[in-house]
Amino acid sequence: DTGVSQNPRHKITKRGQNVTFRCDPISEHNRLYWYRQTLGQGPEFLTYFQNEAQLEKSRLLSDRFSAERPKGSFSTLEIQRTEQGDSAMYLCASSLLSGRYNEQFFGPGTRLTVL
Amino acid sequence: AQSVTQLGSHVSVSEGALVLLRCNYSSSVPPYLFWYVQYPNQGLQLLLKYTTGATLVKGINGFEAEFKKSETSFHLTKPSAHMSDAAEYFCAVSEESGSQGNLIFGKGTKLSVKP
Numbered sequence: 645d646t647g648v649s650q651n652p653r654h655k656i657t658k659r660g661q662n663v664t665f666r667c668d669p670i671s672e673h674n675r676l677y678w679y680r681q682t683l684g685q686g687p688e689f690l691t692y693f694q695n696e697a698q699l700e701k702s703r704l705l706s707d708r709f710s711a712e713r714p715k716g717s718f719s720t721l722e723i724q725r726t727e728q729g730d731s732a733m734y735l736c737a738s739s740l741l742s743g744r745y746n747e748q749f750f751g752p753g754t755r756l757t758v759l
Numbered sequence: 760a761q762s763v764t765q766l767g768s769h770v771s772v773s774e775g776a777l778v779l780l781r782c783n784y785s786s787s788v789p790p791y792l793f794w795y796v797q798y799p800n801q802g803l804q805l806l807l808k809y810t811t812g813a814t815l816v817k818g819i820n821g822f823e824a825e826f827k828k829s830e831t832s833f834h835l836t837k838p839s840a841h842m843s844d845a846a847e848y849f850c851a852v853s854e855e856s857g858s859q860g861n862l863i864f865g866k867g868t869k870l871s872v873k874p
Contacts, residue, residue: 648802677861684768686849686864687803700861735802739860746860750795750802 669738
């Protein structure tokens, strides 16, 4: 088990382009979370999946953002028509919902720079 | 609504000195509380957590934190700082897993350790 992995680690794009990030959770983890972290701030919740179902979306997730988790395994986060304000670190976390508490394990993040 | 306040965006201590990073939370339900550490260009690593039971919790790397319900605090301490402790530290709160269980983070405290 190698933990949560995210690809790419860095992405530089021009304003208006579309980008897609991938997250591979720890195998057998049924919950997957996406967070966004901007400079000088803590991570902010974007959305989460339980298996393949997307159960919650934050109001930070504008309609230019879409996330999927086909087959309940890896997940992708796509940003369409990127804006400079989308520049941030995008973090993925996974957990195994068991009992009352689920510990989230974080990946290394994808740093997005929009020029 | 839940929230986390970390007092002091930057704390500097000398090697061997006490480390104290402050965290106050607000939550309408019994919270789960966490401290994470983030090294440059890396994801978040869990230091310690409070779920139920003993209010003094011990974590990795010699850190510990005490849950004080009356003060709504969960301050992080380490008796003797090492150079390797220099990083950013985030306090987070979560509701019980009956909800989506996403984490609400503070803005972080950057710890510097002077030789």
